[in-house]
Amino acid sequence: MINIPQEILEIYEKLSTKFEVYFVGGCVRNAILKRPVEDWDLTTDATPEQILKVFPNGFYDNKFGTVGIPVKNGVAEVTTFRTEGEYKDSRHPEKVEWGKTIDEDLARRDFTVNAMALKLDGGKQKIIDPFGGEKDLREKIIRAVGDPNKRFKEDALRLIRAVRIASQLAFTIEESTWQKIIEDSQLIQNISAERIHDELLKIMSATYAHDGVMLLKTSGLLNFIIPELLQGVDVSQVRPGRHHTSDVFTHNVLSLKFCPSKDPIVRFATFLHDVGKPMVKSLDKEGFVIFHNHEIIGAKIAKDICERLRFSKKDRDKIVTLIRWHMFSVNENQTDAAIRRFIRRIGVENVKDMMDLRVGDRLGGGTQTAESWRLKLFKEKIEEQLKPLPFSVNDLVIDGNDVMKILGIKPGPLVGKILEELFKEVDEDLAKNNKQYLEEKIKKLQKMIK
Numbered sequence: 226m227i228n229i230p231q232e233i234l235e236i237y238e239k240l241s242t243k244f245e246v247y248f249v250g251g252c253v254r255n256a257i258l259k260r261p262v263e264d265w266d267l268t269t270d271a272t273p274e275q276i277l278k279v280f281p282n283g284f285y286d287n288k289f290g291t292v293g294i295p296v297k298n299g300v301a302e303v304t305t306f307r308t309e310g311e312y313k314d315s316r317h318p319e320k321v322e323w324g325k326t327i328d329e330d331l332a333r334r335d336f337t338v339n340a341m342a343l344k345l346d347g348g349k350q351k352i353i354d355p356f357g358g359e360k361d362l363r364e365k366i367i368r369a370v371g372d373p374n375k376r377f378k379e380d381a382l383r384l385i386r387a388v389r390i391a392s393q394l395a396f397t398i399e400e401s402t403w404q405k406i407i408e409d410s411q412l413i414q415n416i417s418a419e420r421i422h423d424e425l426l427k428i429m430s431a432t433y434a435h436d437g438v439m440l441l442k443t444s445g446l447l448n449f450i451i452p453e454l455l456q457g458v459d460v461s462q463v464r465p466g467r468h469h470t471s472d473v474f475t476h477n478v479l480s481l482k483f484c485p486s487k488d489p490i491v492r493f494a495t496f497l498h499d500v501g502k503p504m505v506k507s508l509d510k511e512g513f514v515i516f517h518n519h520e521i522i523g524a525k526i527a528k529d530i531c532e533r534l535r536f537s538k539k540d541r542d543k544i545v546t547l548i549r550w551h552m553f554s555v556n557e558n559q560t561d562a563a564i565r566r567f568i569r570r571i572g573v574e575n576v577k578d579m580m581d582l583r584v585g586d587r588l589g590g591g592t593q594t595a596e597s598w599r600l601k602l603f604k605e606k607i608e609e610q611l612k613p614l615p616f617s618v619n620d621l622v623i624d625g626n627d628v629m630k631i632l633g634i635k636p637g638p639l640v641g642k643i644l645e646e647l648f649k650e651v652d653e654d655l656a657k658n659n660k661q662y663l664e665e666k667i668k669k670l671q672k673m674i675k
């Protein structure tokens with residue numbers, strides 16, 4: 226028995242008094258697998274206009290027959306049965322026509338595990354499964370509905386969706402379906418960056434994200450999504466005394482695998498963290514491979530990738546920051562001031578994420594332990610310095626007004642320059658952050674006026 230939230234049941238029951246209605250798609254799949262259901266989608270033979278008569282608070286602003294109905298935790302979607310005509314752009318059907326039966330509607334869906342419907346009938350639950358989705362669920366298989374040669378040409382986003390669902394569920398993609406993904410991989414170029422971005426982050430969030438990106442590589446999809454990463458294939462990192470045993474691409478994938486963060490943005494940064502290495506590869510005087518400044522080049526490449534894939538500015542900046550500074554050094558002799566400079570450089574909000582990237586980097590490079598004793602000590606020092614401290618000029622016990630009053634000057638760049646000089650000194654010795662000392666220091670800085 227599938228447990229359905231009461232407010233969703235009420236929508237179903239209200240519609241079912243006049244129309245045929247079913248739960249459909251991913252919610253049915255996840256409910257059968259006893260996985261969390263985030264979105265309860267319904268389909269019906271009622272037209273959008275008829276649905277809106279039943280739910281006047283609903284909204285309908287698309288050509289695909291989907292009506293949104295506000296519920297406590299978001300929106301429930303009810304879609305009219307559809308049959309779809311010819312696809313010419315691998316994105317959208319040339320026309321959408323309302324269907325008459327649930328079997329018609331299920332026949333247009335992507336994979337058998339998504340082409341099941343649930344009907345409630347007198348307290349009983351009945352699964353409608355014309356394409357063997359339940360069997361494929363049991364056998365952990367992703368299989369295209371009907372002819373895979375048609376499915377991916379209809380909507381090329383299905384190419385990456387197959388990989389995403391497989392990585393979320395730890396399923397295998399059925400052979401003929403897989404072969405068509407390989408053959409049609411170039412069609413992903415017809416899909417908007419925004420849609421690819423969304424699917425890519427879902428892969429990053431999956432338990433088996435590393436397997437997902439290997440499927441993207443093997444299928445050829447990665448070549449059209451993030452070709453920069455493939456430059457690391459066969460670029461060896463092996464050198465005496467170092468733990469790396471794989472090429473750059475494999476190291477990036479393994480780093481993703483072992484990254485402890487659940488945040489898809491941090492995982493994506495980890496996946497990209499050494500993307501700059503192939504660009505800077507050279508040999509030292511002993512003939513061993515080195516990658517000087519790969520983090521700087523990698524941050525620039527990552528910025529381009531994020532802009533191309535339409536990441537938000539916030540997410541892009543986080544990814545670039547983590548990659549730019551991931552080569553931070555740790556040693557037992559670092560001063561408190563050095564620790565504070567590190568925190569300011571990457572941002573307090575990124576400290577834990579940077580540590581997670583470093584763990585993924587270490588384990589993805591072949592090291593057996595997640596943290597060295599030096600990294601553990603470094604993290605302890607960071608914890609100490611994350612207590613309320615003067616991390617910026619604004620935390621000094623004096624401000625610009627004090628500077629202007631003592632020196633008898635007007636607002637201008639000089640005020641900020643003096644505050645920065647005071648902050649540099651206080652940052653090295655926190656005991657100096659007292660008003661008497663800083664006022665005396667300001668007087669000594671009068672020469673900066675000249």
